[in-house]
Amino acid sequence: STLKATPKSTEDDINDATSAVRKHRLFSPPLIVVLSSIVMIDMFSVSLVVPLLHQYYKMAGVSNAGQRELLSSLFSSSQIV
Numbered sequence: 001s002t003l004k005a006t007p008k009s010t011e012d013d014i015n016d017a018t019s020a021v022r023k024h025r026l027f028s029p030p031l032i033v034v035l036s037s038i039v040m041i042d043m044f045s046v047s048l049v050v051p052l053l054h055q056y057y058k059m060a061g062v063s064n065a066g067q068r069e070l071l072s073s074l075f076s077s078s079q080i081v
Helices: 010-027 031-060 065-080
Strands: none
Touching: 031 065
């Protein structure tokens, strides 16, 4: 006995694709949750590093206020990148 494959219609393909997208959306978190989590982790890591900058300035021999401001600005701008 031979089995014949019945061709699927394009409507069936569209329905399959639509159901796959719906299943994916059910299990993926909303974009705002993902972005909020990333921002929270970044802010937490910055709050751990900023208090240590003064000690690093002393160890590096930075005594000029202008140099400290420049280094602080570079650290802040690196957070954007």
